[in-house]
Amino acid sequence: xxxxxxxxxxxxxxxxxxxxxxxxxxxxxxxxxxxxxxxxxxxxxxxxxxxxxxxxxxxxxxxxxxxxxxxxxxxxxxxxxxxxxxxxxxxxxxxxxxxxxxxxxxxxxxxxxxxxxxxxxxxxxxxxxxxxxxxxxxxx
Amino acid sequence: xxxxxxxxxxxxxxxxxxxxxxxxxxxxxxxxxxxxxxxxxxxxxxxxxxxxxxxxxxxxxxxxxxxxxxxxxxxx
Numbered sequence: 001x002x003x004x005x006x007x008x009x010x011x012x013x014x015x016x017x018x019x020x021x022x023x024x025x026x027x028x029x030x031x032x033x034x035x036x037x038x039x040x041x042x043x044x045x046x047x048x049x050x051x052x053x054x055x056x057x058x059x060x061x062x063x064x065x066x067x068x069x070x071x072x073x074x075x076x077x078x079x080x081x082x083x084x085x086x087x088x089x090x091x092x093x094x095x096x097x098x099x100x101x102x103x104x105x106x107x108x109x110x111x112x113x114x115x116x117x118x119x120x121x122x123x124x125x126x127x128x129x130x131x132x133x134x135x136x137x138x139x140x
Numbered sequence: 141x142x143x144x145x146x147x148x149x150x151x152x153x154x155x156x157x158x159x160x161x162x163x164x165x166x167x168x169x170x171x172x173x174x175x176x177x178x179x180x181x182x183x184x185x186x187x188x189x190x191x192x193x194x195x196x197x198x199x200x201x202x203x204x205x206x207x208x209x210x211x212x213x214x215x216x
Contacts, residue, residue, distance in 0.1 A: 035216055051215070054148055054208055057191040082215060094216050114216055122188070122208070123215025124149035135150040136214040 003078070004062040006053055006123070008085040011095055016079050020099045023077035029103035031110040033096040039089035041136070044129040049093075049136075051084040054122040058082075061121045065113060073109035075100040080113060082123060141203040143167055145177055150211045155179065164203035171197040173207050186210040 001019055013034065021027060037049050066078050079097045087093060096113045100106040118138065125136045142161045152158045155178045167173050170187050174197070179185055187194050188208040189201065201207060 052149055053215075054146065054188070054210065057188055057208065060191050118213065118216040120213070121215050122148065122186075122210055122213055124211065125214050126149070135153070135211065138212045138214040 004059070004066050004080045006055065006058050006062065006082050006084055008083065010083065010092055011081045013095060013097075016081060016095055016097050020077050020079050020097050023099065026101055027076050027099035028101050029106045030097065030099045031103070031106035032098075033094075033110050033114045034092060035094040035114070037087045037089050037091045037093055041127060041129075044127075044131060046089065047128045047130075048086055048088045049128070050086045050126045051093075052124045052126070053084045057122045062117070065116055065120065068116075069098070069109045069113055073098075073100070073112070074102075074105040075109045078109060078113065080117065082117070082121070084123065143173065143201055143203065144206045145173055146206065146208045147177065148208065148210045149214075151179065151183070151185065151209050154183075164201075167201050169197065169201055170194055170199045170207070173201055174209065177209055179209060184212055186212060 039046055062080055069078050075098050077099045082094045096110050098106045098110045127134055141164045143164050145160045147158050162176050189205055
């Protein structure tokens with residue numbers, strides 16, 4: 001499994017953590033961020049979310065993010081998986097897993113990766129609400 | 141020869157198309173591509189040329205380039 005992926009299928013946190021741990025036995029702390037689909041957003045019920053991506057640029061941007069995190073933070077390995085599919089409330093959307101010798105850089109890099117992913121990776125979500133479908137406007 | 145233009149999300153919806161091909165001789169820069177694609181003035185648009193974000197509307201566009209016109213990202 002590649003360390004960064006955009007895929008339609010659901011992912012396994014266990015499998016990603018296991019793959020991360022295989023990278024090095026020096027990893028002492030692992031931080032994860034899991035993003036899930038909500039059933040309510042900006043005052044409206046949400047029945048489902050459909051994602052769209054610009055595939056070649058998304059793959060490139062995710063790979064660059066991981067590389068930058070490995071340089072910027074004192075971490076050993078990082079994995080990022082983002083789904084592009086129609087998902088219903090409760091389903092998994094995105095996973096970031098970061099391994100470091102110690103917890104502080106693992107947490108910091110994990111936070112930085114999800115924040116930068118939202119800013120830099122060309123993926124969009126469209127929500128199905130009782131008032132119809134709408135593209136989501138990002139909030140900072 | 142041509143410049144391939146790809147439109148995404150709300151931008152594709154507003155303009156009614158997801159892809160178009162422009163004559164490379166008819167577009168000199170990013171601003172020309174945005175105008176030719178029918179994007180609205182003042183619309184918040186992110187532009188990538190060959191998969192790299194470009195901030196300058198006067199950035200050159202050349203034959204064979206792939207230009208993406210994108211709304212602000214909302215992944216994650």
